[in-house]
Each structure stands twice: as structure tokens, then as C-alpha cells.
Amino acid sequence: MGQLLTAGDGPVARCRLCGRPAAGPCARCQAPVCGDCCVLTDGGATTFAVCHACEGRGGATLAPGWRGTLAWLALLVVGLAALAAALALLR
Numbered sequence: 001m002g003q004l005l006t007a008g009d010g011p012v013a014r015c016r017l018c019g020r021p022a023a024g025p026c027a028r029c030q031a032p033v034c035g036d037c038c039v040l041t042d043g044g045a046t047t048f049a050v051c052h053a054c055e056g057r058g059g060a061t062l063a064p065g066w067r068g069t070l071a072w073l074a075l076l077v078v079g080l081a082a083l084a085a086a087l088a089l090l091r
């Protein structure tokens with residue numbers, strides 16, 4: 001950590017949406033956002049802040065990878081089916 005207190009106008013992280021000093025990073029896109037430009041989600045034990053841009057894109061949930069997981073499962077099923085077909089042909 002560097003200095004905790006900076007005199008004057010240091011390189012303060014600005015909100016990506018409105019330009020005001022940011023309160024923290026968005027949990028999904030990591031962009032700095034202020035308290036007015038984010039929504040708090042209930043991610044189980046921890047509360048996450050998600051910016052309005054991400055909220056509009058995918059809802060205020062912390063599930064950015066479920067589509068990828070679904071695609072991966074589909075790929076697995078297709079692969080197994082192909083394997084089964086190949087074994088049936090060899091028989």
C-alpha cells in the first residue's frame with residue numbers, strides 16, 4: 001500500500017458512468033463506479049456492487065460464467081455422443 005492520505009487532487013478513481021469519485025469497482029467488469037451508479041446484489045454471504053451497465057447487460061447477479069458452463073456441458077454431451085457413435089460403428 002502507498003500513502004493512505006493524499007493531499008490535494010491525487011489520481012482518484014472516477015466513476016465510469018458519471019465521472020464522480022468512485023466508491024469501488026464493479027464486481028463484474030471491475031470498472032470504478034460511485035454509489036449512485038451501482039446496485040448492490042446479495043451474492044450469498046457477501047454483497048457485491050454491480051454497475052448499471054452490467055446490470056442492464058446481464059441482471060444484478062454474479063453469474064457471468066453460467067452461459068459458458070452451459071456451452072461447455074453441451075460440448076461434453078456432443079463429444080460423448082460422437083464417441084458412442086464411433087464405438088457403435090466400430091462394432
Ligand SMILES: [Zn+2]
Pocket residue numbers: 015016017018019020033034035036037
Ligand atoms: Zn457514478
Ligand SMILES: [Zn+2]
Pocket residue numbers: 026027028029030031050051052053054055
Ligand atoms: Zn460493471
